[in-house]
Amino acid sequence: MSSPSSDYLAGSSQARLLGLRLYIVLIAVFALCLTISFAIILLCIWMNRRSRLLRSRHPSGVIPLESKEIVEVRKVEGEKDVEKGEVRLRSLMKQAEVEEVVEFGCGKGKKSSGGSDKASSSGSRSGDVADFQGNIGWGRWYALKELEVATGGFSEENIIGEGGYGIVYRGVLEDGSVVAVKNLLNNKGQAEKEFKVEVEAIGKVRHKNLVGLLGYCAEGAQRMLVYEYVDNGNLEQWLHGDVGSTSPLTWEIRMKIAVGTAKGLAYLHEGLEPKVVHRDVKSSNILLDRKWNPKVSDFGLAKLLGSEATYVTTRVMGTFGYVSPEYASTGMLNEGSDVYSYGVLLMELITGRSPVDYARPAGEMNLVEWFKGMVANRRAEDIVDPLMKVPPPPRALKRVVLVCLRCIDLDAYKRPKMGQIIHMLEAGDFDFCRGQRMVREKDIPSVPEVER
Incomplete structure (x- = not known):
């Protein structure tokens, strides 16, 4: 017959053994969870890379990040290479209307400058170039650097007008012609809106009592309009x-x-x-x-x-x-x-x-x-x-x-x-x-x- 002291020692020894086993089990469970998490992360990375690869190989199967109208156009009718910002204007022309409106009895021409969406989305590269050539009638493309030089770095001395949506500068181009450059202020996207509206409204309009729109500049977030210079104020x-x-x-x-x-x-x-x-x-x-x-x-x-x-x-x-x-x-x-x-x-x-x-x-x-x-x-x-x-x-x-x-x-x-x-x-x-x-x-x- 064992004594109480020997029973106590045996019990405590058994408790330590159980405690040790529980600790090992917890470590094993934690290691298993960590392994599963790591495997899921690797799987996500692999799927993301595979998705990008598929997108690059099959652009028609996913929603493109930019309009398919944005293509590189070179040497159109002898002009210099078209800047990326300039090409992007064609994408802007396809965007939604400037304001949401409820239309009553409206007939034609809301997208007169844009053409058919269906045709543009399915057109080939050659079709894009042909369409772009037609749009050159809106005016000349100006590089941002060219307008910076013309306006003296958009200096205050050349400011000839200011409004809620932009600042107008007097500029002298390399050929000596004087122009008015309107730098649109990007207030909550207003520059993009006004840029699109003026292109659609008077891009191809010519009348002796309407100021002539000569061209545009669209580089990055910059939106500028270049007008004929009228030299006697308002x-x-x-x-x-x-x-x-x-x-x-x-x-x-x-x-x-x-x-x-x-x-x-x-x-x-x-x-x-x-x-x-x-x-x-x-x-x-x-x-x-x-x-x-x-x-x-x-x-x-x-x-x-x-x-x-x-x-x-x-x-x-x-x-x-x-x-x-x-x-x-x-x-x-x-x-x-x-x-x-x-x-x-x-x-x-x-x-x-x-x-x-x-x-x-x-x-x-x-x-x-x-x-x-x-x-x-x-x-x-x-x-x-x-x-x-x-x-x-x-x-x-x-x-x-x-x-x-x-x-x-x-x-x-x-x-x-x-x-x-x-x-x-x-x-x-x-x-x-x-x-x-x-x-x-x-x-x-x-x-x-x-x-x-």
């Missing part, structure tokens, strides 16, 4: 800047600007298919040359519309004071929105006042309301810009005032078309000058020698 500077005690903008010059601007907008509305609604008609977007010929510029907010089409936009775009009431309140957009803005611009030309001026008394802050009130009170002669040395003939003023009022009619369907506005203004000029010496273009003074 209408806003001449109307509201410091021009001295007498404005160089005589009544004849102002009417020349009004008619020229109307002709540019009429071409956008009535001479193109799909038609183009500018959406940002204002004095700062009317550029002037040395003979006071106007050119409508800045198509970053433009919208292409099919025949008899009206859009409801997701965002109302434009400049406060120029936006039509129905567009501001409902988002309904058509060419009547531009007509309203043009009416405000015409008021600006007559009065020399800004559309909204908080420095004026309460009843005069809003140009449209003040203008209508003055006309209703038969005080039309008091609305004329006091900086005009020679006031307009009463009959001429009355005719243009009536055109203004028709343009800003609250019923958009009662507003005249831009073509009708041209006829009203030009017919009015004929009537006004009857019995007087007709004013010819050579009689209109050019820009004065005095610096602005």
